Amino acid sequence: MSSELKRILYLEDVGPIAEVGTMALEEFGGFEVRHCFSGPEAISALEEFEPQLCLFDVMLPGMDGPQTLEYIRKSAKGRDLPVVFMTAKAQIHEQEAYMKLGALGVIVKPFDPMALGDTVRGYWDTWVQDQADGEKVA
Amino acid sequence: MTKSIYQMSRSLLAKIVFLVCAVALLSSITIGGLDYTRVVKTTMRSSITSFATETRLVSSQLDGAFRDMRDDILILSSTSPIGGLMRSIDAGGTDPLDGSTTSHWRSRMQAIFKSILRTKPHYFQIRIIGLADGGREIVRVDRKDSQIAAASPDQLQKKGEESYFKLGASLESGATALSEINYNREHGAIDQSLTPTIRIVMPLFSPRGERFGMIVINVNFEQIVQDELNRIQPPHDVIIANGAGDYVVYNVNKGASRMHLSIDDGFVQHQAVADAQTLPSGSTTDLDGTIYYFLRADFGAEDARKNLIFLMYADRDVLLADAYMARRQSLIATMIVVIFSVAFALVIATRLMRPLQRMTREVRRFEQGQQALKLPITSDDEVGELARAFESMTKGLQASETKIRSVMNSVSDGLIVIDATGRVDIVNPACERIFGYSADEIVGRNVKMLTPTDYQGQFDGYLKTRCELGSNMVIDIGREIECRRKDGSTFPADLSVSEMKLGDRRLYCGTIRDITERKHMEIVKNEFVSTVNHELRTPLTSIQGSLGILKVKAAGKLDEKGERLLELASNGAERLGHLVNDILDLEKIAAGKMDYRIEPVEIGVLVHKVVDSHMGIADKYNVRFETQCNLPETLINLDASRFNQALVNLLSNASKYSPAGEAVVIEVATAPDGRIRVSVTDRGPGIPDSFRDKIFERFTQANSSTTRMEGSSGLGLNITKTIIEAFDGTVTFDTAEGEGTTFHFFLPVYIEMQGAA
Numbered sequence: 070m071s072s073e074l075k076r077i078l079y080l081e082d083v084g085p086i087a088e089v090g091t092m093a094l095e096e097f098g099g100f101e102v103r104h105c106f107s108g109p110e111a112i113s114a115l116e117e118f119e120p121q122l123c124l125f126d127v128m129l130p131g132m133d134g135p136q137t138l139e140y141i142r143k144s145a146k147g148r149d150l151p152v153v154f155m156t157a158k159a160q161i162h163e164q165e166a167y168m169k170l171g172a173l174g175v176i177v178k179p180f181d182p183m184a185l186g187d188t189v190r191g192y193w194d195t196w197v198q199d200q201a202d203g204e205k206v207a
Numbered sequence: 208m209t210k211s212i213y214q215m216s217r218s219l220l221a222k223i224v225f226l227v228c229a230v231a232l233l234s235s236i237t238i239g240g241l242d243y244t245r246v247v248k249t250t251m252r253s254s255i256t257s258f259a260t261e262t263r264l265v266s267s268q269l270d271g272a273f274r275d276m277r278d279d280i281l282i283l284s285s286t287s288p289i290g291g292l293m294r295s296i297d298a299g300g301t302d303p304l305d306g307s308t309t310s311h312w313r314s315r316m317q318a319i320f321k322s323i324l325r326t327k328p329h330y331f332q333i334r335i336i337g338l339a340d341g342g343r344e345i346v347r348v349d350r351k352d353s354q355i356a357a358a359s360p361d362q363l364q365k366k367g368e369e370s371y372f373k374l375g376a377s378l379e380s381g382a383t384a385l386s387e388i389n390y391n392r393e394h395g396a397i398d399q400s401l402t403p404t405i406r407i408v409m410p411l412f413s414p415r416g417e418r419f420g421m422i423v424i425n426v427n428f429e430q431i432v433q434d435e436l437n438r439i440q441p442p443h444d445v446i447i448a449n450g451a452g453d454y455v456v457y458n459v460n461k462g463a464s465r466m467h468l469s470i471d472d473g474f475v476q477h478q479a480v481a482d483a484q485t486l487p488s489g490s491t492t493d494l495d496g497t498i499y500y501f502l503r504a505d506f507g508a509e510d511a512r513k514n515l516i517f518l519m520y521a522d523r524d525v526l527l528a529d530a531y532m533a534r535r536q537s538l539i540a541t542m543i544v545v546i547f548s549v550a551f552a553l554v555i556a557t558r559l560m561r562p563l564q565r566m567t568r569e570v571r572r573f574e575q576g577q578q579a580l581k582l583p584i585t586s587d588d589e590v591g592e593l594a595r596a597f598e599s600m601t602k603g604l605q606a607s608e609t610k611i612r613s614v615m616n617s618v619s620d621g622l623i624v625i626d627a628t629g630r631v632d633i634v635n636p637a638c639e640r641i642f643g644y645s646a647d648e649i650v651g652r653n654v655k656m657l658t659p660t661d662y663q664g665q666f667d668g669y670l671k672t673r674c675e676l677g678s679n680m681v682i683d684i685g686r687e688i689e690c691r692r693k694d695g696s697t698f699p700a701d702l703s704v705s706e707m708k709l710g711d712r713r714l715y716c717g718t719i720r721d722i723t724e725r726k727h728m729e730i731v732k733n734e735f736v737s738t739v740n741h742e743l744r745t746p747l748t749s750i751q752g753s754l755g756i757l758k759v760k761a762a763g764k765l766d767e768k769g770e771r772l773l774e775l776a777s778n779g780a781e782r783l784g785h786l787v788n789d790i791l792d793l794e795k796i797a798a799g800k801m802d803y804r805i806e807p808v809e810i811g812v813l814v815h816k817v818v819d820s821h822m823g824i825a826d827k828y829n830v831r832f833e834t835q836c837n838l839p840e841t842l843i844n845l846d847a848s849r850f851n852q853a854l855v856n857l858l859s860n861a862s863k864y865s866p867a868g869e870a871v872v873i874e875v876a877t878a879p880d881g882r883i884r885v886s887v888t889d890r891g892p893g894i895p896d897s898f899r900d901k902i903f904e905r906f907t908q909a910n911s912s913t914t915r916m917e918g919s920s921g922l923g924l925n926i927t928k929t930i931i932e933a934f935d936g937t938v939t940f941d942t943a944e945g946e947g948t949t950f951h952f953f954l955p956v957y958i959e960m961q962g963a964a
Binding site for chain 2: 083085086088089090092093096097128157158162163178179180181182183184
């Protein structure tokens with residue numbers, strides 16, 4: 070696993086937000102972004118895109134972010150994949166719930182597009198460090 | 208029940224009867240006693256008076272007898288034979304005056320003496336005794352056994368040794384004297400007849416004035432006294448005694464006794480006579496139940512022994528016979544009065560008791576649930592008063608009970624009263640409605656039945672600990688519990704419990720409110736807030752995101768106006784974003800549900816972290832953040848992310864208001880009062896006076912025109928203050944117009960305590 074983050078699987082159902090997010094990540098973050106509108110789409114994209122990190126919106130019609138993650142965890146590629154959640158649910162107890170699912174972090178909407186990339190990279194770096202230290206993020 | 212009413216009225220009855228009895232008895236005895244005393248006094252007085260009268264009568268009669276004796280001897284002394292005898296004896300046998308012989312004169316004297324004796328039955332001897340020849344009798348006439356005989360000359364005796372002779376020889380001319388009483392002696396020996404004799408003597412003097420001799424009359428004293436007594440017949444017993452102790456007793460039935468002379472053998476002095484010697488005349492004594500009235504008669508004798516004492520006496524009981532009878536009658540009357548009174552009282556009191564008994568019965572019946580209370584309210588007396596008072600009281604109680612009951616019935620919350628064991632005492636209709644049971648199904652059973660089975664163990668514990676908290680009146684307010692209806696369904700309820708003391712019972716009153724609806728509303732509201740929040744954020748994300756990127760992409764490619772427009776749009780979006788955040792917080796604060804995770808946090812590290820991670824703000828407003836922290840490791844109890852929020856608020860305000868290029872100083876230090884001070888200082892325009900009071904209120908800003916555009920919602924300081932105060936801290940500020948502003952957080956240092964949150 071390379072220690073530099075390059076490929077991000079971005080799951081977001083709201084179009085405008087997806088555009089802004091993708092733009093922010095690609096142009097200002099310098100990442101390679103694969104955007105999906107829905108959980109199933111993300112699952113199938115997982116196989117061929119092979120992302121290093123998943124950035125999942127939480128509130129999705131049908132299969133929501135956490136459910137998608139749960140599904141992904143069952144596959145070989147998805148089992149150890151780090152994930153960052155993005156949500157408009159700004160209440161702390163809600164955020165904590167997502168952390169419990171094994172996310173590296175929770176980004177609250179609305180987000181600063183200029184900072185999005187740095188934030189994600191920050192989570193990634195920490196995770197890499199933790200992996201190196203032999204501790205898994207609980 | 209009848210028996211107990213009877214018992215009650217009986218005791219009151221008994222009291223009344225006893226009272227009447229006592230009064231009757233007391234008054235009867237008092238009146239009777241007074242009457243008796245009066246009668247006794249009156250009787251005694253009249254007895255004494257009659258005693259006095261009678262004794263005076265006896266005394267005066269005896270006095271008469273003595274006067275007669277005196278008169279007789281005086282008459283005798285003036286008869287001619289007296290002179291003749293004196294002359295003839297003096298002349299040797301023949302009277303020189305008329306030539307009569309001594310024996311002639313003697314026989315004439317004897318004739319006179321005889322005639323007197325004949326008229327005076329109690330005289331039994333009259334003599335003339337001469338001084339010569341040892342006091343030889345000159346003439347003597349005796350009465351013996353009713354025969355009057357003159358003594359012959361050879362029978363004449365010498366009486367010179369007799370005390371009466373000596374008495375007579377000492378008297379002056381014209382005087383008379385009485386001798387003592389003794390028995391008559393003839394020829395030196397006491398006369399067999401034992402006649403108590405008193406003698407009256409009178410001296411005889413010759414014409415020349417020489418003492419010649421005396422006249423002596425012997426009187427049967429006993430006879431005189433007895434005759435007088437028997438003639439007068441005093442109504443009571445009398446003792447006549449003299450100073451020597453000689454006495455005669457007159458008994459009303461038996462008549463006069465013999466005279467007891469002190470010279471008799473075996474003479475026993477009469478006690479009363481002895482006592483009477485010392486008492487003043489006219490006094491009364493009481494001796495062993497006998498009343499004695501005592502009169503001393505002074506017959507002018509020079510010898511006190513010759514004074515006579517009259518004692519009239521009678522048994523006290525005899526005297527007071529009338530009084531005793533009166534007393535007896537009075538006692539009988541008393542008893543009759545008492546018996547009648549008791550009977551009367553019984554009748555009347557029983558009659559009086561009846562309304563009371565009736566009232567008691569009525570009250571008992573009423574107590575057992577009957578509605579109507581028939582009381583004797585029309586009575587005029589105290590029973591009527593009681594009945595009326597009772598009635599008004601019961602009416603009042605009924606009214607108040609009705610009022611309370613209707614309150615309890617109309618209240619929409621459930622009211623349950625239980626005792627310390629959980630047994631249900633009272634439930635109101637609202638409870639029935641809430642739980643679906645009827646009151647009968649709940650009352651008397653344990654309140655546990657209203658909670659779900661798995662909750663019931665908890666409930667026991669709750670009851671035990673909570674209800675043993677002692678004298679706290681309110682035990683719990685607004686506690687949320689699970690309840691179970693009759694149909695088994697459960698529902699959340701709001702419970703408040705307070706303690707009641709009813710006499711010596713401890714009861715607990717609980718208010719139950721079904722909060723299913725409220726909880727539902729809460730959920731709905733939460734969902735609404737959550738949804739709204741989410742919905743607002745979604746477009747906001749697009750707006751802010753797009754603008755953010757646009758600003759970068761369009762940098763330099765737009766003219767001034769274009770860039771300005773972009774700026775405005777971006778700020779607007781930012782402000783909207785803050786507003787959405789703040790509104791969420793506000794809603795939480797308003798609902799009291801601002802959740803804080805409070806724990807001890809090292810303040811210096813936290814402040815540095817917050818400042819460092821928000822350098823973006825400094826960059827944005829072209830200012831510098833300078834942090835000064837000289838504290839040693841210090842812990843403060845707070846919620847780190849909320850503190851973050853509060854501090855960021857200060858930082859962004861300070862950055863906004865600072866002129867470009869200036870520094871915003873963040874200082875962490877110890878305050879004089881021991882708290883920790885976190886201060887944020889800017890070199891901005893300062894806060895105007897007009898605004899200082901309102902700065903922490905919602906939606907207020909210093910200068911609406913210039914600063915409203917700066918992207919703040921006006922809620923920040925309000926929320927900041929709430930947050931810091933939630934940490935037990937305070938927020939203050941110092942400002943000087945034109946120089947700058949400093950905001951301070953004062954926070955208490957965390958002290959590790961046992962069980963601190």
